Amino acid sequence: METLAQFGDGGPGPWILLFPVIWALVIGGGITLLRRTVWRGRRGPGWPTTVADNSPITVLGHRFASGEIDEDEYWRRLSVLDEQFGRTGKGGAA
DSSP, X not given: OOOSOOTTTTSOXXXXXXXXXXXXXXXXXXXXXXXXXXXXXXOOTXXXXXGGGGSHHHHHHHHXXXXXXXXXXXXXXXXXHHHHHTOOSGGGOO
């Protein structure tokens, strides 16, 4: 009966089992690399929000967009927030 490990007769021996393991490590490493770099920015709605989404300037913008405050109040409050958080430029653009 011929076996995989025909080492004495000139066959590949047990080292042939190492190649599928190497390929599995290469594929697994490639997927891990892609998940850590390329796919990192593609987070769906299930991911928690960041701190920047809950900043006072963002909340103020949402209130202005929804009509809770008018334009004069928006600019007045934004100028105070810009001074407090050290942002420059009109509208808080850095």
